Every structure is written in C-alpha cells, then in structure tokens.
Amino acid sequence: MAKILIAEDERDIRDLIAFTLRFAGHEVVAVGNGADAVEAAPLEMPDLILLDVRMPRMTGYEACQQIKADPRVQNIPVVFLSAKGQESEMQAGFSVGAAEYLLKPFAPMELSEKVKELLIKFGKP
C-alpha cells in the first residue's frame, strides 16, 4: 500500500477522503492547508499528494508549485481534487505540474480506483 498526503481545508471532506483511502488500504497523512502540505511533504515523503485548490494560507496551486520547485519532493505526483471545475481552473492546475485534476463531488469508490491507477502509472506500489 502507499503513503498518501492529503491537503483539504473542509474537515468533513478531509475525513471522507482519508476514510476512503484508508479503507482502500493506504497510509494517509492529512493536513488542512497548502502551507502544511508543502511543509509535510518532505517530512513524510508520500507516494502521492492530493490537494484541494481553494484553501486558506496557501492555495493548492501555490502548494503544488512549491512542491514541484522542491527537488526533494518534486517527483511525487500531485493530484488536485477540487470543486473548481472550469477549464481555466483545470488548466491552471496542470500548468503548475499536476498529474491529474479530479472533480468534486466524487464517488469514494471511483476515487480509490483513480488513485490506484495513478500509483500504478507512477510506479508506486
């Protein structure tokens, strides 16, 4: 199973994601904003990072940008999971280095499936 870092300011959703991923057998490190995610990433060295976009202290875009700028963690695939579903917003996510952009609301089973696909894609066990 893999280690996944999630950053989500909404606690309910953070819990839901964490629950879903743990249920799928993954180790989950959950933080409440982008800044914490940037901070946690090199410490935890997760296999995958899931970021919300709109978060306090630091948005997901900025967080992704910093992660991708950090040589220690830049190879960790970053996936956005956001309610912001407009083309421009998705485009912005990809432009800062995201591997995938998933939309809310999501079905937990589908999320698990997607994460599984991505981990395989990026060679994570």
Added chain:
Amino acid sequence: MVFSDWLGIGLILVVIGAGLWLLARLLLLSMAGGPPSGLQVSPQVEVVQAEESQDAILVVRKGGKIVTLTRRARQAFALDADDVPNLERLARKIRPSETFLSLCAHQGQARLVLSGRLVDALSYCMNIGQNPVMLLTLRFLELAADLESSPKGGGSETLQIFSELTQTMAGSLDFDATLQAVQQSVEKLIPTDFLEITVWDPSSETLAPYRFVGLPGAERKLELSRQRYNLGEGYSGTIARTQAPMLVGNIDLRSDLRPAVDHNEIPIRSYIGVPLLVSNELVGTLELGSLEIEAYQQDDLNLLNLLAGQAAVVIRNAVRYRSEQRRTAEMAGLAQLTQSFSVVRDPKNIYSRLVESILPLIPVEILGFLIYNESNRMLEGQEPFSGLPFQIIELYRASIIPGSAGERTLLNQDVIITENASESEEWENLGLSFLAQAASLHDTVLIPLTSGGRMLGYLQASNHKDGSKVFTHEELRLLMTITNQAAVAIQTAGLYQEPLHLTEDLEKRVEERTTELRREHNNTETLLRIITELSNSLDLDQVINRALTVLNESIGAQQSLIYLSQNKRTYQLGMPLATSRNGGISSIAQDIARWVIQRRAPTLVDDLPVDSRWKNHEAEPVTFHSVVAVPLVLGEEILGALLLLNEQSNSFIVEQINLVEATARQFSITLNNAELFSLIRDQAENLGGMLRTQQMEASRSRAILESVADGVLVTDAANRITLCNASTERILELKADQVLMQPLEQFSGLFERASQTWLQTIQKWSKDPKAYQLETFAERLELDNGRMVAVTLAPVFFRNEFLATVSIFRDITHEVQVDRLKSEFIANVSHELRTPMTSIKGYVEVMLMGVTGQLSPQQERFLKIIKSNTERLNVLVNDILDVSRIESGRLILDMQPTDVSKLAGEVVEEYKRRSRDDGRVINFSLDVGADLPQITADPIRLRQIISSLVNNGYSYTPDEGHVNIKLNADEDKIKVDVKDDGIGISDKDGRRIFERFFRGEDPMVLQTAGTGLGLAISKVLVEMHGGKIWFTSKGVHGEGSTFSFTMPVAKGED
C-alpha cells in the same frame, strides 16, 4: 423757233435756264426794289430774255466740253465773240477754280469770285438721252443801297451788319438754311425770346409756321408746326391780311386778338410782327415775342420791317428754289424714265409704255401718240391712246399730201397749242378737225416728236383734267421734255427693230434668270425670317403664329394652317377660309392634309372646285380656291401638313413649293423641339418632385439615424465614411467631421484586434461583393479606454451592386461587466454547492458500500434517494456552469481526433450500469455503421451531447423500453441518431424543445429529474462543432422520438 439737232436739249436748257434766270432776276430786282416780273411768259419770249439776262449762263457737257455760253457769260469771262470757249481757260479766271470745276461736274451751288466780283454759282445736271449736261448760272451780287436809310444805325456799323446779314441771308438757297439765316440775322439786331416765320402757301391759302425753339443765345432748332394759320387768324393771320406791321407792347392789354402761339407753351408778353412782302405779294410773316412787357419799340419794328424786306426776298427765293429743286428731281426722274424707255426694243410696246409712264405726270384726259409714217405718208393715232375709244383710234388717221398745208404744218415741227382743236387752223391743215370734233378735243397741245431733224409725229395731250384750262408753262415744259425723250425712244425702237429678236431672247433669259435669282433671294430671306421667328422663343403658339405671318406675307396666302396628325391639333393664321364651325379645320382641308401626309409629297391646287381629287366635296360651299400643301416631315416621321390657302384661283405657283417645303421642315423641327422640350420639362418636374420627396425621406431617415441610441456608421463602396451619427461619436469618442468622407483605414488604429476583423470584412465585401453570403458580422471591440463595444456589420446591396456597409455600435461595457459578475457568481455558487454535495455524496456512497455496517433495506433505499438527488443536483450545477460559459463566450472547444463510436459505447455502458443501479429495465443498443470515420471534435463535449440525448431517452422511456444509438457516415459528416420508444414529443412542445429550461408538460417529464438545459446546451455544442441537431417524433404517446445530430468530418481526417 428753229428746230435743230439740238432741239431737245436746247429746249430744256431754255426752259430751265429761263426759270433760273427768272429766279436770279427777280432776286436782283427785288433787292433793288424794282418792279415785279410776270410769271406767265411764253418760251419764245424767255429765250430772248435769257440772252438778255444779267446772269451768265453756261452749258457744259459732262467731261468738260462747253456747249453754250450766253452773251453775258462771254462778257463776264472777257471772251470775244469769236473766241472758242475752253473750260480750263474759264476756270483760271474764277476763284476758287476747283469749286467752279466741281460745279461743272456735279450739281451744287457756291459763292465764287469772278474778276473781283462776288458771284453766286448754281449748277444743275440735266439728263438728256444718253448725254447728261451741266447747266451753270453765275449771278452777280450787288449790295442794296437803301440800307443807308436804316433808322437804328445811320451808322456804318449797322450798315455793315446789314450788309453782312443780307449776304448771309442770300448765302444759301436751301430753305431750312435760309430760314436759319434769317433767324440768326434778326437775333443779331433785335433781342427776342420767340421767333416765328410763317410762309404763305397759295394752294391752301394758309400760313405754315416755322418756329425756332430753344433758349435765346443757344442754337435754336427749326421746327415746322403741323398747325396752319388762316388769314386774319391771330397775330400772324392779321399781319398777313392787313399786310401791315404790328407792335403789341402788352399782350394782356389787347384782349381782341391773341397771338396764334399757345400762351401755355410760350408765355410771351410783348410782340412785334411784320409781313414778308415782295412787291406787295405775300410771302409770309416774321414775328418776334418777348417774355417781358413793352420789350419792343417803334424803332425795333422799323428795323424788323427793313430786315423783312431782305428776308422776304430770300425766303421767296428759297421757296421757289425748293420747288425748282423738286421739279429738277422730277425731271431727273423723267430722264431716267426715258432711259428705261430706250431699252424697250419692241415698237408695239413702246407706245403703251410711254403712255403709261406719261399719264401720271400730266393731268389730262386724253394722251397718245400721232405717228407720221413716211412710207405711206400717213399721220396715225397709235394704240393705246388713253382716253379715246378704240373705234375713234381706228379712224384717227390722216393722209399728208405732198405740198399741202398739212405737210407744211407737219414739217414746221411747231408746238401746236389750241383751246379748241376742232376750230384750229393747224388741225384743219392736218385733216384732223373732224376727229377733234368727234372726240370733243378742247384744250389740246401737239408736241412735235423729232429725231435727227426727222419729223416722227406728235405727242398729243388734250382736255385738261382741272377743267377747261390752257396748259401752263410748267406743263408744256414737262411735255416737251417727255416728248424729246419719247422721240429718242421711238427712234431707237425703230432702229433696233432688226436685231431685236436676238437681244430680246437674251434679255428674256437674263430677265428670267434675274427673276429666278430674286425669287431665290426672297425665298432665302423669307426662310431666314421664319427660322428667326421660330427660334425666337420657346412659346410654341407665339412663334408659330409669327412664322405663319411671315409665310403668309411672302407667299401671298390668306390663311395658313398647320394640321398635326397625331393629336389632330391645328394652328391657323389669317382669314378663316378653312376653319370649321367648331374652330377646327374644314373636312376638305383635312382631306388635302391627309392627301399630302399619305403621299409624303407636296401638292399645288390651282382651282379647288375643278380639281378632280376633291370631287367628293362638291356639295360643300367653296371658301377657297388655291392651296399649297406640304407634309411636315421629320426624318422618317410625318408630323402633319402645312396648308396655305387663298380665295382666288391660281394664287400660287410651283416655284413657291420649295420655299413652303423648306418652311415646313423648320416647322417640323420646331414642333419636335417643342415636344421634346415639354417632355424634358415634364420629366424634369417629375424628377424634381421625386428628388424633393427623396430629400425629405433622406432627411427623415437621417434624423432617425441621428437620434437612435446605437451608433450608426455607413461606408460607401469606396470604403469612405459617409455617415456617422451622434451616437457613434459618443460611443467611439470621435468627431463626425473628422471622419466623414475619410477612408475607413483611419479607423484601423483606433481599436484592437477585433476591429481588424471588422475592417477586413468591410474591405472584403467592397472588393468582392459576391463574397457576401447573407452572413452578418458581429464582434466585440474592446476600446483603448477599456469600454466594450458590440459592432454589427451588414452590407447594403441594391440590385446586386454593393453600395455601402452599415455598422451598428452598441456600448456593452456595462452588460459585459454584469455578465462577468454573473459568471463569477455562478462559479462561486457552483463551488459552494459542490463542497457540501461532495460530503453528502461521499458519505452516502461510503454508507451504501456497507463500510459503516449492515444497512436495512429501507436505509439502503433512502440513501440511494439521497445519492440520486445529489447527482441530480450535480448535473444541474454542471449545466448552469455550461450555460454560463456559453453565454459569456468562454466555452472553448478542445478539438482533437475523436472516435465517436468509442464515446457512444462508453455512454451506453454508463447508462446500462445506471439502469441496473436504478433497478430499471431499459434495453440499450448501439449500431455503428460501416467505415465510420474519426472526426475532429471536442471529445468531452461530444460525449456530453450523446449522454444528454441518451439521458433523455432513458428518462422518458418506460421500463421494458428501448434506447437505440445509430452512428453512420454521411458524405463528409457523421450522423448520430438516438431513438427511444418513450413518450414522444407533441407538435406544440416540439417548437420549444431546444429552449433553455423548457421541459414540456407531460406528467412523466415532470416526475423525472431534469433541468431543461440539456438540449439547449447540446444544440449550442453541436452548432459550435459546425453540425446540426433536430428531432423527429410522431407526437404519439408511446411511439417515442428520435434525436439526431450531424457533425462534419474535419478535412484531412478520415
């Protein structure tokens, strides 16, 4: 009297010479206060008197040969009796010689100096046959002696003045000049405000006043009043009757008599007047007036009286000179007449010509020629013998027996004057007494006709028209002159009888040719006048009337009329010969007009009633006999006819037709011009009216355009700005006057990228109007100042011709702002909705997975309801976001090669899964046509479209129903059909099915979750791909419907 070769000339010379001599003599006599001279003298006496005259008389042939000199002339020039006179020699003795020589060549008068003495020279030209001669009289002037008794002067000064005055007065024989001289002379001696000279006219027994008008001192003008004064009338008449001077100190105090002159005209207050008398014979009066009273004294009257003596003489001389001049002119005329006689070569005509010519000059009842035929010795009256019946003329002959008294009388060549011819001895001798009796000849004169000494016969004049009266001296003189000339003519006629035929023929031809030329000339002149009249004005009636007047005059027509066949209109001028009762033209005239119109040829009718062409009008009254009719031709067209009519028959000749035809051509042109003019004028008025209407329309349109809130900008075919209304100025922040008529390129810098498309479109349309395919250009321009402007552009075509473009500008800055706010709002709301939805959906699904423990069937059902509604909410949010994107124009397609069958398969699988989840039994099927190509499309959006259609099929098809998807290639596009056997769509709903939020009213629809946005979004997406979407349905419940759409296979893709 001796008759010689020179008889003719001599006689005239004597007569005139005697007349002149008399004048000169009377002048001298009266100046010297001598006795009067009788006027009734016979020619025989006068010859002697001329020889005895104190005047020197010369006869000079033109060319300078002196023919005759009187004794007095020889004395004056100091010539001996046997000296041969030579004009140059004489001229050396007289000063100025040139004037003298000039007088010998031309008629005139002058004052000359001969041997230290003043002479008045006077010359006449006498036309005698082919040889004119000059008659020259030299009269010696001597000053009157009685001037010394002048009451005023007594001094030499007055005498001097008198002497000068007399000379001045006598200086001219011209009547007007004489009166002027008298006036000037009088005014030098007596001051006057008014001067009138009256001249006694014995024939009317009245006084003719000659008044000098003008201010004293200035040159006064001579004026002959039409008024005539009778004897005893006014001052003038009284003076003339009493032959006594009159002095009126104050006119107002003399109430019994008024001056003849109108007081209102010249308010004279005092007056003196004297009669002008020559030997108690009245010449006239000389009258002076002053505007002041008592302006004249007895001395003035005396002086005036003295002056009047001189004035009377010169005025009478001038009067006589005037009548003499008239007579000379008359004689010159006669001479001319005779000359013209001499060219008459036919002796038969000569007598009639002579008689015709002489009759008007002599007031006699009987006039004719008695010609002596030497071969048979007969004296015969010649036809025509005016005044004698022809049966008498036939008897008017007498045989002249050799040696008889008759022959002697004849050979004497005497003028035979008698008061009663039947009792005359000479008539008895000639054997004509019986005839004189038969013809009742009373006063008769026989003037011998001689030529070269031969006796040709007599000119006879009998029975004076002015009652029984002896022929006067003047009449005899005239008759003799005529006779001499007639003799020459008769002689010439005889001599030239032989070559007559040759010359006659030639002359006839010359005459004919002359006549022809004259006619041509007249025709040309007439035509010119007519053309001038016709081109004078544009008033057709007026010019035609004037031109017809000219034509009538020159052709001799009494009526002319123009008949126009097209509108039956007529123009008529002159007598109403062919005018019908209703003012039109009579039927026969119409017939004649039609005749020439049909034949396109002119015709001449000499006598209408006998012309066979118009026999059908026999019953009608004949109002005219002669007609010239010509068609009015203009090119190939016949406008009508021109007719000229005359009551008399044979009034026109063939030669006139040319002129009438030429005139008709001018009329045709004029009529045509007039018609064209009126046509053009009407057109101009129409166009003017239309123009005014259009201008009003244009102004109105312009006003409307100016007042619309949207900016309107019009460019013409050359891309220049022709209209820029106030709103455009406001929206684009420019000034109309800076851009009007400027090329559109000026705009290119004003706007950003969007404006380039706009300009390019305008240029494209103007360069190639066919490129326009009913599209409308609509763009948003973002101005430099940040404002947003919507521009709509459309071309203006008129009959396939590109005229202009119209651009409409609308400031949409505010709308864009609102739109953006709306989009932001929707985006935010969507986000805020999705966040709780994520929780609900996620946790419900987690629960449904059974992760949180075993669920009761009811719990599971409730959770599924929550899940379904969450999904419905999600679809709604997505649709709203799509609509927002579409409205704001932010929806951008990500075009890439797309496999439609794969997408359709995914959708089918999704809905199969969903139907299983929902527990519904719906049969989905997918039919993919052979060789279905890949297309270029946005796969996400294409999937959205197919999904939306399948969703509808799924939602509105009852359980056990079918939803079938068919994919087919159709030429350069693919076609997708989604068929269901659901509720179908009614016609009413069908019309609105693609509208947003429209869902119809079927209960099954209403109980099914849906936003009413799916089809609207699908339609937009299909069209954005360049495809079409539609549906077919029978509108019957249960028979379902088919939604179809096409999408182009992009080029280069198979």
